[in-house]
Every structure is written in structure tokens, then in C-alpha cells.
Amino acid sequence: SQTIHQWPATLVQPVGSPLSLECTVEGTSNPNLYWYRQAAGRGLQLLFYSVGIGQISSEVPQNLSASRPQDRQFILSSKKLLLSDSGFYLCAWSVLGVVAFFGQGTRLTVV
Amino acid sequence: QQQVKQSPQSLIVQKGGISIINCAYENTAFDYFPWYQQFPGKGPALLIAIRPDVSEKKEGRFTISFNKSAKQFSLHIMDSQPGDSATYFCAARGSQGNLIFGKGTKLSVKP
Numbered sequence: 001s002q003t004i005h006q007w008p009a010t011l012v013q014p015v016g017s018p019l020s021l022e023c024t025v026e027g028t029s030n031p032n033l034y035w036y037r038q039a040a041g042r043g044l045q046l047l048f049y050s051v052g053i054g055q056i057s058s059e060v061p062q063n064l065s066a067s068r069p070q071d072r073q074f075i076l077s078s079k080k081l082l083l084s085d086s087g088f089y090l091c092a093w094s095v096l097g098v099v100a101f102f103g104q105g106t107r108l109t110v111v
Numbered sequence: 112q113q114q115v116k117q118s119p120q121s122l123i124v125q126k127g128g129i130s131i132i133n134c135a136y137e138n139t140a141f142d143y144f145p146w147y148q149q150f151p152g153k154g155p156a157l158l159i160a161i162r163p164d165v166s167e168k169k170e171g172r173f174t175i176s177f178n179k180s181a182k183q184f185s186l187h188i189m190d191s192q193p194g195d196s197a198t199y200f201c202a203a204r205g206s207q208g209n210l211i212f213g214k215g216t217k218l219s220v221k222p
Contacts, residue, residue, distance in 0.1 A: 006154075032209075034209065043214035046210070049207065049209050051208075059209075092154075092210075100157075100210055102155050104153060104154050105152075
């Protein structure tokens, strides 16, 4: 069965520090991968999506970047975190014809 | 055109009542309309979904009604239970397979 792993579950980082969140998918091939951010009490904002290795599309300009070094691995990064980067980050996947499934999320607090 | 408008923001329903959440969209290229249920601190989970060539889909106590001409769709939760208390998101799938989400509805079912 298909599963998605996202870690860490919670993270507290100082302003100006780097960030790396990792997401891996099991049980499927060639998935579309997504990073969403959810601010407290708000909806889900699509940050990046990827249809294949090395292919990244950015939805909004921001302090973050994404990479897809392997078919089932998706990484969200930042060189220098801002306070406004705090939020709940969700990785998701879909395969053509199948709607996205989400990981359990990472709660990032930038202090 | 890429927006999905969801209402209400919050909803309080008595146990056994019917919960109704509405969504509207503009982009006629959207081809799939899922609903997600999210409990605090967890990632959203796919609840039920519908294609635009179907007017209604029912799964247990959950029903999606879809009005293609009005570009509206809604989630009905029959016999609402306290365990249904969660945030619900409607979404629409775009041509790249990415999902556009509504801002969410926080449902509280009172015992």
C-alpha cells in the first residue's frame, strides 16, 4: 500500500537558520509531489509541486525552495528562515487520476 | 479564476443534525472535486470526491451534491456526530493535477 513519510513532526528554529524538511513516498512510482503550507486557522497554500525528478514548479515567491533528488523524495529547504515561515507544512502526493494524499505534517515555529 | 470559495468559516451543529458546507468555483477546467477532513495537528485526509459529470455521490453519512451549471458543490453530513468535529476543506483539481483548496470550515458538533 502507498504511504507517505514526513519528518520531523515538530521543529523550532531560530530566525536566520537553515531548514530542511524531507518527505518520502512508498508503494507508488512517478508520483506528483506537493508541498503545502497551512497557517494557523487558515487554508492550504500550495508552495511547490513536482511532476518528476528535478522538475519543480513554484506557486508563490518566497523564502523557500524545493528539490526532488529521487522519484519518491521531496525536500523543502530554506537558507535563512524568517518569522513568517512559521506554519504547518504538509507534503502530499498524487498519481494521475488519484487525488492527493497528505503526510502528517511538520509544525515549524521560527523564533 | 483559480479560487475555490468555501462557506461558512465555522459551523455549530447539534448531534443528529445535518451539517452543510458549500463551495463555489470559477474555472470550468477543474475536473475533480474532493473533500478533506482534518483533525487538529494532523494532515488532511481524503473524505469523499466527485467528478463534474455526476450530480450526487453518497458514502455513508457523507454526500456531495454537485451543480455544474452553477459551479457549486456542497458537502452534507447526515446525523452529525461529535466525532465529526473537524475542519473540512473542499478542493478542485486543476490541469496539472494540483489541488486548489477552499479556506476551510471548522465544524463543531455539540452533544
